[in-house]
Amino acid sequence: MAVKQRIRRSMIFLNTQRAALVKDAFVYHPDCVIFDLEDAVAENEKDSARIQLYQTLKQLDYQGVERWVRVNALDSDLINEDIRAAVAGGAEGIRLPKTETAAEVKAAAQKIEAAEKEFGRTVGQTMLMAALESPLGIMNAYEIATADDRMMGIALSAGDYTRTMHAKRTVAGTELFGARSQMLIAARAAGVMAFDTVYTDTDNEEGFKEELRLIKNMGFDGKSCINPKQIGITHEIFNPSEQEIQHAEHVMEAVQDSKDNGVGVLTVDGKMVDIAWVEGAERTLKLAKAAGIYEGELV
Amino acid sequence: MINSVGRDIPDEYLKNGVEPFQGIYYRDGYTYPKAAPKVSAYVKPTGDKMIASIRGAIIASGLKDGMTISFHHHLRDGDYVVNMVMKEIHQLGIKDLTVCASSLGKAHSYLVPCIEDGTVTGISTSGIRDEIGEVVSEGKLKNPAVIRSHGGRARAIEDGTVKIDVAFIGASTSDAFGNASGKGGQSDTGVLAYADGDAKYANKVVVITDTIVDVPNFPASIKGVDVDYVVKVDSIGDPTKIATGALRLTTDTRELDMAKEVAKCMYYSGYFKDGFSFQTGAGGPSLATTTFLKQYMEQDHITCGWAMGGVTEPIVNLFNEGYIKTVLDDQSFDLAAVASANEGRHFEISASQYANPFNKGAFVNQLNFVILGALEIDTDFNVNVVQGSNGVLRGAPGGHPDTAAGADVSIIVAPLIRSRMPTVRDQVTSVTTPGESIDVVVTDYGVAVNPKRQDLLKAFRQTNIALKSIEELRDLAYQYTGKPAPVEFDDQVVALVEYRDGTIIDTIRKPKSLN
Numbered sequence: 001m002a003v004k005q006r007i008r009r010s011m012i013f014l015n016t017q018r019a020a021l022v023k024d025a026f027v028y029h030p031d032c033v034i035f036d037l038e039d040a041v042a043e044n045e046k047d048s049a050r051i052q053l054y055q056t057l058k059q060l061d062y063q064g065v066e067r068w069v070r071v072n073a074l075d076s077d078l079i080n081e082d083i084r085a086a087v088a089g090g091a092e093g094i095r096l097p098k099t100e101t102a103a104e105v106k107a108a109a110q111k112i113e114a115a116e117k118e119f120g121r122t123v124g125q126t127m128l129m130a131a132l133e134s135p136l137g138i139m140n141a142y143e144i145a146t147a148d149d150r151m152m153g154i155a156l157s158a159g160d161y162t163r164t165m166h167a168k169r170t171v172a173g174t175e176l177f178g179a180r181s182q183m184l185i186a187a188r189a190a191g192v193m194a195f196d197t198v199y200t201d202t203d204n205e206e207g208f209k210e211e212l213r214l215i216k217n218m219g220f221d222g223k224s225c226i227n228p229k230q231i232g233i234t235h236e237i238f239n240p241s242e243q244e245i246q247h248a249e250h251v252m253e254a255v256q257d258s259k260d261n262g263v264g265v266l267t268v269d270g271k272m273v274d275i276a277w278v279e280g281a282e283r284t285l286k287l288a289k290a291a292g293i294y295e296g297e298l299v
Numbered sequence: 300m301i302n303s304v305g306r307d308i309p310d311e312y313l314k315n316g317v318e319p320f321q322g323i324y325y326r327d328g329y330t331y332p333k334a335a336p337k338v339s340a341y342v343k344p345t346g347d348k349m350i351a352s353i354r355g356a357i358i359a360s361g362l363k364d365g366m367t368i369s370f371h372h373h374l375r376d377g378d379y380v381v382n383m384v385m386k387e388i389h390q391l392g393i394k395d396l397t398v399c400a401s402s403l404g405k406a407h408s409y410l411v412p413c414i415e416d417g418t419v420t421g422i423s424t425s426g427i428r429d430e431i432g433e434v435v436s437e438g439k440l441k442n443p444a445v446i447r448s449h450g451g452r453a454r455a456i457e458d459g460t461v462k463i464d465v466a467f468i469g470a471s472t473s474d475a476f477g478n479a480s481g482k483g484g485q486s487d488t489g490v491l492a493y494a495d496g497d498a499k500y501a502n503k504v505v506v507i508t509d510t511i512v513d514v515p516n517f518p519a520s521i522k523g524v525d526v527d528y529v530v531k532v533d534s535i536g537d538p539t540k541i542a543t544g545a546l547r548l549t550t551d552t553r554e555l556d557m558a559k560e561v562a563k564c565m566y567y568s569g570y571f572k573d574g575f576s577f578q579t580g581a582g583g584p585s586l587a588t589t590t591f592l593k594q595y596m597e598q599d600h601i602t603c604g605w606a607m608g609g610v611t612e613p614i615v616n617l618f619n620e621g622y623i624k625t626v627l628d629d630q631s632f633d634l635a636a637v638a639s640a641n642e643g644r645h646f647e648i649s650a651s652q653y654a655n656p657f658n659k660g661a662f663v664n665q666l667n668f669v670i671l672g673a674l675e676i677d678t679d680f681n682v683n684v685v686q687g688s689n690g691v692l693r694g695a696p697g698g699h700p701d702t703a704a705g706a707d708v709s710i711i712v713a714p715l716i717r718s719r720m721p722t723v724r725d726q727v728t729s730v731t732t733p734g735e736s737i738d739v740v741v742t743d744y745g746v747a748v749n750p751k752r753q754d755l756l757k758a759f760r761q762t763n764i765a766l767k768s769i770e771e772l773r774d775l776a777y778q779y780t781g782k783p784a785p786v787e788f789d790d791q792v793v794a795l796v797e798y799r800d801g802t803i804i805d806t807i808r809k810p811k812s813l814n
Contacts, residue, residue, distance in 0.1 A: 023779060
């Protein structure tokens with residue numbers, strides 16, 4: 001069943017054409033995998049990749065790792081079969097590439113619903129995520145995010161976006177600042193999750209960490225990955241630190257104390273705190289629990 | 300007769316005191332006289348050991364049909380010595396020789412025509428690969444090859460199972476009296492550990508070098524008092540294939556994850572204490588384990604007392620940084636190891652000191668940890684490192700059975716599946732190392748602990764180590780590969796796998812696919 005809110009720090013793209021890659025990517029312990037039928041797959045291998053997708057979804061136990069499928073673009077003649085294979089195999093979600101309008105999301109949702117009916121799946125069980133890859137997509141982010149109940153999140157895809165913006169990719173990522181901010185605001189307003197674009201310089205661990213720190217602080221929920229070695233690093237940065245967990249625990253305990261004692265002012269670690277912090281503390285502990293690094297009972 | 304790992308050993312190989320394998324410590328306390336060499340004394344001070352050619356040395360040594368000759372493999376894939384010697388022997392028409400080598404591989408391909416025409420009719424070795432592995436698997440060697448571990452080879456030489464008539468020892472440097480070393484020449488090997496027993500127990504000893512140095516060539520791995528002849532040749536090997544540059548540490552996430560899990564098993568085993576000892580192999584995950592060990596040592600403010608084995612740059616780095624106090628070296632794998640060998644507390648040890656079960660306590664007995672690879676592992680934890688899943692000889696026990704038997708915690712690290720073949724399976728093609736001596740199996744899909752090690756199971760259950768039973772690992776592998784159909788073999792036995800104590804643990808037959 002669709003679980004809209006869950007831990008999704010890492011989403012790794014897997015070329016579905018490659019059996020050796022898709023057979024057991026769960027050993028890297030990502031939160032989600034994205035079986036790619038789109039850009040990674042050669043034009044003359046689209047059919048075989050789709051068959052492999054179906055068999056992988058049907059036959060292999062992915063041990064709780066969420067399975068997404070990046071289908072080919074809505075205007076291609078491949079998407080109908082892509083969606084049918086993904087739904088028939090029982091993928092948890094479909095990632096729609098190059099999304100620019102709410103109408104596209106609605107069109108994809110209709111195709112998914114038809115496939116769910118065709119293959120006896122529960123209608124509505126297959127989630128949707130939209131990749132925003134153009135200025136228009138970014139401008140329409142909120143409408144896209146709210147276009148259908150299936151929407152779990154929106155994701156930035158920087159390659160095409162940067163090109164159409166006439167921008168240059170920089171290490172600091174200043175050229176993406178507007179897009180990242182705007183889509184995050186849209187995602188939060190729509191109540192869906194937000195995912196950042198891939199980091200392509202797979203050998204630059206420090207640069208990758210810098211980018212992760214940036215997007216985590218901005219508020220992103222997770223990162224698209226292209227190499228298994230990025231998964232552990234992504235989790236390391238996204239996981240709350242021991243200090244953050246302790247502070248969150250203190251906040252939660254202080255809330256309880258103030259309720260028990262009828263004290264209106266919250267004091268945590270010797271400092272007064274705003275009641276608005278409670279939500280953040282709860283989120284920190286939930287994330288820590290989902291990541292397996294917090295075993296307490298406060299959430 | 301069925302031995303204690305369930306393998307049927309034909310009676311014809313159980314003669315003259317040879318017994319089937321009966322447990323890893325079956326021969327504890329065994330008493331025997333050591334085999335002494337026949338020595339021709341150099342009494343006159345004018346004696347000259349230098350001989351102008353390899354052919355001259357072969358003739359001088361009195362090598363005849365039916366004798367046994369020996370080689371070491373410190374020159375690894377760059378070795379010229381074996382082929383140079385065998386070509387001369389071949390041309391001299393000497394037949395029916397047994398070659399006792401510490402390992403054989405692609406550099407020794409001249410043995411192939413020698414096997415095919417009966418120049419060589421017997422082989423005993425700790426490694427058998429490439430063309431030689433194929434020709435022996437095809438049944439072209441007259442007598443079954445004997446596969447021995449490094450410790451087993453040292454034992455067989457010392458207890459007289461093997462009597463070496465002439466040892467040919469390639470050495471990086473030598474003086475005119477045969478004091479020889481793995482350092483200071485054009486083709487450095489670092490140490491000459493596997494040749495120690497050959498020099499001490501062979502009736503005739505020939506040192507072959509490309510670099511003659513002044514007397515005395517000390518410290519000497521091979522002592523001149525054990526050497527009959529010294530031959531200078533243009534080159535004993537290709538330096539680029541002897542000690543390679545730094546073995547690149549793996550960047551493969553799967554291998555790194557397995558290495559992390561190995562280090563975690565070591566850390567939580569109860570044996571990870573100040574002064575601990577360990578040995579790792581040179582394979583991807585084994586080598587990478589050192590990185591994670593360093594992190595645990597830093598975290599707990601402890602150091603390693605000694606590391607042993609085939610020595611590699613990561614070990615040398617930890618040694619130079621003070622994380623490892625002493626290195627015991629029986630083989631230098633890379634340039635860093637060669638440079639460090641016999642400097643400071645980086646000591647050369649002989650194969651016997653390393654692993655011989657029949658001396659008065661080899662270093663393997665004092666190991667806390669060993670990390671080893673495997674081609675196949677069965678649900679009784681038996682390991683095969685010699686025979687490919689197609690039945691062809693393509694591996695080396697090396698020190699595998701020795702260290703597994705000696706170490707407090709022996710850890711196998713291997714991917715669960717290799718190219719559609721399951722590593723963990725119902726039965727191994729042949730047993731190299733008995734499951735009795737294997738404690739932990741680390742794969743990319745989880746970690747299995749031998750049920751006889753309840754202490755480790757209890758300790759690991761308190762951690763996030765992904766524990767699975769060995770049967771669960773097998774089932775996971777079979778989920779992908781299916782159950783492999785057994786390889787079909789002819790009746791012809793092409794090799795005997797001797798356990799380190801001289802008992803027979805398995806036989807290897809000719810695969811039908813090679814007919």
